[in-house]
Amino acid sequence: GDSVTQMEGPVTLSEEAFLTINCTYTATGYPSLFWYVQYPGEGLQLLLKATKADDKGSNKGFEATYRKETTSFHLEKGSVQVSDSAVYFCALYSSASKIIFGSGTRLSIRP
Amino acid sequence: NAGVTQTPKFQVLKTGQSMTLQCAQDMNHEYMSWYRQDPGMGLRLIHYSVGAGITDQGEVPNGYNVSRSTTEDFPLRLLSAAPSQTSVYFCASRTQGGVTEAFFGQGTRLTVV
Numbered sequence: 260g261d262s263v264t265q266m267e268g269p270v271t272l273s274e275e276a277f278l279t280i281n282c283t284y285t286a287t288g289y290p291s292l293f294w295y296v297q298y299p300g301e302g303l304q305l306l307l308k309a310t311k312a313d314d315k316g317s318n319k320g321f322e323a324t325y326r327k328e329t330t331s332f333h334l335e336k337g338s339v340q341v342s343d344s345a346v347y348f349c350a351l352y353s354s355a356s357k358i359i360f361g362s363g364t365r366l367s368i369r370p
Numbered sequence: 371n372a373g374v375t376q377t378p379k380f381q382v383l384k385t386g387q388s389m390t391l392q393c394a395q396d397m398n399h400e401y402m403s404w405y406r407q408d409p410g411m412g413l414r415l416i417h418y419s420v421g422a423g424i425t426d427q428g429e430v431p432n433g434y435n436v437s438r439s440t441t442e443d444f445p446l447r448l449l450s451a452a453p454s455q456t457s458v459y460f461c462a463s464r465t466q467g468g469v470t471e472a473f474f475g476q477g478t479r480l481t482v483v
Contacts, residue, residue: 260379263412268411282430291469295472300476301476301477302374302460302462302474302475302476302477303413303460303462303472303474304473305471305472308469308471329384348413350413352469356401356420356466357403357415357418357428358403358415358462358472359415360405360413360414361412362410362411362412363412363413
């Protein structure tokens with residue numbers, strides 16, 4: 260079945276460092292892909308999405324490119340801030356109209 | 371602008387007790403779902419509904435019941451709580467059809483002792 264694999268955390272970086280969180284997927288066809296973010300004590304909220312191959316989703320300085328050839332959707336940010344500390348989930352929209360989530364990556368940013 | 375509202379935020383149950391987690395949305399979304407979040411396992415789908423009167427099982431449905439009598443409400447029932455159901459529960463809603471954003475409630479942290 261469809262699945263999402265993302266890098267295990269926690270990831271700890273200093274402020275202004277470059278961020279990459281890896282995400283790969285297994286799915287039938289070409290699903291739409293998402294990154295959701297969960298700030299402490301809150302529910303998940305959509306960060307960005309891409310609906311077809313080579314699409315780049317972007318929001319709040321974060322970017323991710325849908326790579327069909329490597330079945331990947333890695334999240335990147337050029338300069339992280341303390342306020343980016345959160346748990347990040349990669350997800351896909353499956354052929355059965357369900358959203359399937361990865362296990363989440365906890366990110367902590369040091370001032 | 372309430373969005374998705376879950377109650378309660380925290381709950382402690384004894385093994386064998388029953389309870390209902392409430393979820394309500396005011397966005398007229400057809401699709402609603404319940405997830406549980408456990409460390410290292412991400413979010414797993416428990417049950418979902420594509421509209422009033424229609425529900426279906428997700429990945430981990432055992433021990434849980436749902437019903438959808440109105441578009442707005444989608445309660446999750448634990449019939450006989452077990453320690454394995456200790457988790458954080460999230461309700462989500464979205465429009466049906468196409469690739470649409472899911473909106474999440476703030477979660478219910480449940481502990482079964």
